[in-house]
Amino acid sequence: MLEISAEIPFLRTSKLTFLVWDETPDSLETWAGEEGITIFFQTRRAKELEFRFGSPPWGIPFSNDRFEYPYVSIHNISSNKYLAKALASASEGKNLNVIFPKPLEVEVRSVFARLEYLFDDRISPDRITHKFGLTGKTSSMPEMTNGKSKEIETKSLSFPPLELVGSSGKLKLRQLEFSAVGISERNIPNESHSPDPNSSNETVLADAHGEGIETDLDPNHPYDLIESSFAANDEEDTNGKTNHTTAIISADTIGKVPEPNDSETKESLPIEVATDPSLEPSVNTKFSLQLKMMGVISLLFVLSVASIIIFASFYFKRSIELQLRDNNIRIAEIIGSKVRSDILGVVEKGRQIAITLTTQGLPEEDRKLLLKTFFQNDKEFIYLGIFERRENTLVMKREVFNEEELKKSAVTEDDFHAVVNRNRDALAEAFNGQTVLLNSSPGFVEPSFAIAIPTAENGELDNALVIIVKLEKIIGAFSKKGIETTFMVNGQGTVLAHPKEDLVLAATDLTNMPIVKAMLTSAPSTGQMSYLDEELGSSYLGSFQKIGFADAGVITIVSEEKAFGDVYKSQRTNLYIAGIGLCSALIFVFFFSKTITKPVLQLLTATLEIAKGNFKIGIKPTTQDEVGLLTKYFIDMGQGLEEREKVKNILGSMIDPVVVQEAMVDLAALKRGSETHITAFFSDVASFSTISEQLKSADLAALLNEYLSAMTLLLKKHEGVLDKYIGDAIVGIFNAPVPVLDHELKAARASVDMVMKLQELRDYWTTNNLYSKEAQVMDARIGLNSGPAKVGFMGTDALASYTMMGDTVNLAARLEAAGKDYGVNILITDPIQEKIQGEMVTRYVDLVRVKGKNEPVRIHELIGYQSYVTDNALNAARLYEEGFKEYLNQNWMKAIQLFKESEASKGSKDKSSRMLIERCEEYNLNSPGSDWDGVFTRTHK
DSSP states (O other), X not given: OEEEOOOEEETTTEEEEEEEEOSOHHHHHTOOOOSSEEEEEEEEESSSEEEEEEOOGXXXXXXXXXXXXXXXXXXXXXXXXXHHHHHHHHTTTOEEEEEEEGGGHHHXXXXXXHHHHHHOTTSOHHHHHHHTTOTTOEESOOOOOOSOOOOOOSEEEEOOOOEEEETTEEEEOOOOXXXXXXXXXXXXXXXXXXXXXXXXXXXXXXBTTSOXXXXXXXXXXXXXXXXXXXXXXXXXXXXXXXXEEEEOOOGGGTTSOOOOOXXXXXXXXXXXXXXXXXXXXXXXXXXOHHHHXXXXXXXXHHXXXXXXXXXXXXXXXXXXXXXXXXXXXXXXXXXXXXXXHHHHHHHHHHHHHHHHHHOTXXXXXXXXXXXXXXXXXXXXXXXXXXXXXXXXXXXXXXXXXXXXXHHHSXXXXXXXXXXXXXXXXXXXXXGGTOOEEEEOOTTSSSOEEEEEEEEEETTEEEEEEEEEEETHHHHGGGSXXXXXXXXXXXXXXXXXXXXXXXXXXXXXXXXXXXXXXXXXXXXXXXXXXXXXXXXXXXXXXXXXXXXXXXXXXXXXXXXXHHHTHHHHHHHHHHHHHHHHHHHHHHHHHHHHHHHHHHHHHHHXXXXXXXXXXXXXXXXXXXXXXXXXXXXXXXXHHHHHXXXXXXXXXXXXXXXXXXXXXXXXXXXXXXXXXXXXXXXXXXXXXTTHHHHHHHSOHHHHHHHHHHHHHHHHHHXXXXXXXXXXXXXXXXXXXXXXXSOOTTHHHHHHHHHHHHHHHHHHHHHHHHHTTOSOHHHHTOOEEEEEEEEEEEEEEEXXXXXXXXXXXXXXXXXXXXXXXXXXXXXXXXXXXXXXXXXXXXXXXXXXXXXXXXXXXXXXEEEXXXXXXXXXXXXXXXXXXXXXXXXXXXXXXXXXXXXXXXHHHHHHHHTSOOHHHHHHXXXXXXXXXXXXXXXXXXXXXXXXX
């Protein structure tokens, strides 16, 4: 079911209807929303209460027009003001239907009351409270800090658009962007003032489209006065949830001078401070103290362990590398020495066989027996040939085969001849006195190598001894053992022996290997190097040992990945240990840091409570260290601040907040007083005695409170300081106790705005038939004067008030009273008129000598803003001043004619013109004489 309220005028041209929803889907489905635009009002509480215009709940279909707007805080004045203006533009002449659950009724009415005021702050807060049915109600909205303006940084603000959603989809109505000017704790006055009849005098900020967005950052912003009408009450319900309730003050209390009530002087219960910072929404530190401690300790732990691991791994790796280098070179030397011995043994045996073959006179049977015995004892020796050189070619003279081994294998004698023919160029080097060592495996079934050495016959190196030996002779030294790989190459880089037999059979050229290149080009017989093998894609540590025979050498290499495997494994193990240690340390630090951060976070939360004005903080020292001592002093400080705030609140109820603020800074200076150039302001209600006699006390209090509230707001808005209330009279000071730029102009603005505001109040009272007929036409008189005056606390040492004294003040009071005789609202003097003539319209009224003062004073009527005054009023003022000029020249009849024309141009009764006409008629009958100075002496105040 939906409870529909009565229509409420809203934003000048719209009407507002509240629909209280019982939170059942059926009731919403029956609402068609035939007329106007619907708003589904929803709230949430983050750091503070936020509201939005959302979509229909539970996905209920709703095809009619509705507004949508994202969540916005109730305390964001700029966003709320933008929303109010956007609503006014989008809902002009339409009805707005606001649907909300029953528990949110007061919040909804409060939000729309604020939007109403932000759109037009000329309406009094009391009237808005009454209009939206909030008198005596409570709200869950928290109280807003009053009386302090905030520093606004210069930046760009962008508001989300108000969206109209209907059958045709979404329509973004408008999006404004504007820049906020920086405003200090005291507002900097505007250089120029161009009022708008439809808006109050506020700072205007331009948006991107050239439109104006008004904002008021005065310390006593009327929005704050509405906001401060909600008194926060925190109550804990049975479920442990906190309900914030605030009360709206009634109409008969607005504008009264607040009196300290008993509840303010009672000792309030201490506020329990949350110990868990995650529960405190206002704690918005980037990194918590606990997180910093964990981070710092973790960083130190990681750096320490990492340093240990790095240095340990470095020296461990270095030690392993040194061992590998030493081991590599020793392996190369040992194998090289053994291979050299084996090859020299083969050469020596070959020489013996050659001698056996070439010895003359040895019986053939004996020769065969010797050869057979030799081959039986050395089965790897499979061929020996003696060659001579003829025309740079090899010619075999004699040869012998290991016939037993030939029978066992598929190798034939022709295969040996093919090996010799294939390598004849290399073998021919033996004729030049060089030893030759080459791979003879290609074409053989099994690996073998060939040796060619020069031999002498007839005293000349004209023969060569060619020996072919199975690789088994030396291959045992090159078998794969451990992580090292050992092989042998000849002087051309061709592999002779290698653990991989296929490389030997193919007589692979290994000159591309850096270690082979180093050996072939190195003069020393021993060497080492680390290198990257691009073909294999890994790093190696290599050593070589030349065997001293045919430039051949033994090479030992080892992969660094395998060599340092233990190092890398150790590193991984250390990292695992470090990770486990870090996790253990973090757990330990997490719990240990709480013992340190808990009292600090309590202090932080207590500080936030004190910042909110809650000085009773429920914390106690929990440690005996510096933090405990700090907590103790912090509690004492809170108690001192509470006492100070009580004194400040009491003073603020009796003295203007500006005076209180200055007194808190330097009370002694205010007590001493000073003489300052000020603008004195006096205001009084005409015929208030008659009005008071006709009204009951409650109505009289309501009338006076509404009037004084509206006038005081305007006085404060233009940086005036309230001196005192004297019944219905208001006494104000400009330019003291704090300096105010252009204080004469601001006092004039405040006066004109008060007259305009009073006209609005009269219209409202008449329309709603409030108070009496005399009250509905109530008028006020204002006197302004600028000049030196003594300001400060005046009175006794025990009781004093901040006020002003001097001729400047007395003259302002006389001008306020004289306004009754001249029938004008505002009378000012020359010092005021000279400062405002560029913005205001004035009329030179008279030259008088007020009671108690000998010097004549030129007095002027302050008519209003130049943009407001009509042509008839301007013409009437001009005619009056021309008439007054003739009056001073004693041209009485001409003056009377001009005064009458002035009154006729004005179109209404002009008491000033009639009074001057009476004087002219009197002086026409009784001339004042030629020495008359034109001054009229007033005989009463």
